[in-house]
Amino acid sequence: MSQHKYSTLSVHAGQEPDPLTGAVNVPVYLSSTFELTGIGTDKGWDYSRAGNPTRDRLETALAALEGGTSGHAFGSGMAAIYALVAMLHAGDHVICSHNVYGGTQRLFDQIVRHYGIEIEYVDTEHLDAVAAAIRPNTKLIHVETPTNPLMVLTDIGGVCEIAHARSVDVSVDNTFLSPVLQSPLELGADIVMHSTTKFLNGHSDGIGGALIGTTPEHKERFHLVQKAVGGILSPFECFLVLRGIRTLALRMKQHEENGRAVAEFLSTQPKLTRLAYPGLTSHPQHALAVKQQRGFGSMMSFDLGTQAAAGRFLGALKVFLSAESLGGVESLASHSATTTHAALSDAERAAVGITEGLVRLSVGIEDKEDLIADLEQALAAV
Numbered sequence: 587m588s589q590h591k592y593s594t595l596s597v598h599a600g601q602e603p604d605p606l607t608g609a610v611n612v613p614v615y616l617s618s619t620f621e622l623t624g625i626g627t628d629k630g631w632d633y634s635r636a637g638n639p640t641r642d643r644l645e646t647a648l649a650a651l652e653g654g655t656s657g658h659a660f661g662s663g664m665a666a667i668y669a670l671v672a673m674l675h676a677g678d679h680v681i682c683s684h685n686v687y688g689g690t691q692r693l694f695d696q697i698v699r700h701y702g703i704e705i706e707y708v709d710t711e712h713l714d715a716v717a718a719a720i721r722p723n724t725k726l727i728h729v730e731t732p733t734n735p736l737m738v739l740t741d742i743g744g745v746c747e748i749a750h751a752r753s754v755d756v757s758v759d760n761t762f763l764s765p766v767l768q769s770p771l772e773l774g775a776d777i778v779m780h781s782t783t784k785f786l787n788g789h790s791d792g793i794g795g796a797l798i799g800t801t802p803e804h805k806e807r808f809h810l811v812q813k814a815v816g817g818i819l820s821p822f823e824c825f826l827v828l829r830g831i832r833t834l835a836l837r838m839k840q841h842e843e844n845g846r847a848v849a850e851f852l853s854t855q856p857k858l859t860r861l862a863y864p865g866l867t868s869h870p871q872h873a874l875a876v877k878q879q880r881g882f883g884s885m886m887s888f889d890l891g892t893q894a895a896a897g898r899f900l901g902a903l904k905v906f907l908s909a910e911s912l913g914g915v916e917s918l919a920s921h922s923a924t925t926t927h928a929a930l931s932d933a934e935r936a937a938v939g940i941t942e943g944l945v946r947l948s949v950g951i952e953d954k955e956d957l958i959a960d961l962e963q964a965l966a967a968v
């Protein structure tokens with residue numbers, strides 16, 4: 587199947603009928619253990635932490651969608667990011683995009699640093715800054731593009747060229763666009779990471795994460811982390827993500843259409859500033875978005891000036907729900923400073939530009955006219 591035929595791939599990759607019964611849906615194998623066929627032999631599975639047939643199907647689908655060679659499902663996006671760095675050693679150096687999801691920064695700063703792994707936040711938007719930051723002990727560059735919530739892009743191909751010349755791996759958090767709208771591996775990245783909680787699941791009914799690798803070493807390493815650390819996704823949650831993936835391409839079309847319409851409406855509104863949506867020609871990296879993405883998605887942020895104004899806006903919304911998270915069928919709005927980036931100090935938020943009045947939207951798949959009318963009446967309340 588061609589890599590760009592995402593509708594077919596979404597419906598079929600990893601989702602072949604059950605060989606035993608012909609069931610067209612992947613069965614949920616709720617079994618912690620599997621009968622062995624002899625001493626040291628089995629039918630492919632022995633214990634569900636190490637591997638489970640339903641998880642295998644999801645991992646196959648994820649690898650196919652991203653064009654990788656192995657997929658690995660974890661209990662959350664954070665568990666997947668943890669697995670990325672779990673095999674590093676004290677003294678290793680990791681470069682991370684400087685305005686990433688607050689939970690990623692919390693994991694790196696409050697846990698991973700304690701293991702003696704050095705974490706350096708770099709403005710990966712600037713390739714010269716990336717080149718300057720690489721040291722002899724740099725093992726990984728972790729890029730989030732577009733970033734949460736400021737929608738800053740990193741040139742994936744550019745970073746990979748610099749990193750690979752110095753034998754450094756590049757991982758990309760592709761959560762905000764999904765495999766349908768961006769293929770980091772095609773652009774040169776080594777590893778893709780997802781919070782499947784978002785667009786891949788698409789229905790806000792489960793937390794999950796994934797890594798997609800490109801080498802036999804990635805496969806071995808990430809599988810070892812699944813088995814040894816145990817932060818795996820349960821068979822039922824794997825089923826939910828597989829079910830979500832079946833409509834991924836279809837949902838992304840509607841997210842994209844609604845995202846563009848909402849951003850264009852917001853761009854005419856005088857009460858907000860710093861509207862960040864890569865699909866607008868006013869976005870400073872619009873050209874890069876056109877070059878490396880297949881769409882602009884449905885994530886955006888803007889500034890209403892003060893926390894009080896943001897509070898009035900969120901309180902007045904009727905169709906959009908005021909809630910964290912993103913990528914579900916329903917539209918959500920959130921106040922970044924007190925939700926996704928609450929783990930950062932005031933100074934850290936100020937340093938990356940997460941202001942008190944910043945609001946992030948995840949535009950869902952409702953009728954766009956209803957969404958725009960809702961935003962219009964909520965802005966009137968500000």
Ligand SMILES: Cc1ncc(COP(=O)(O)O)c(C=O)c1O
Pocket residue numbers: 662663664665687689690730734759761762780781782783793794795911926
């Ligand atoms: C870009 C990004 N990466 C990672 C995560 C973490 O994923 P999870 O909440 O599934 O652990 C999030 C969660 O919001 C996110 O937005």
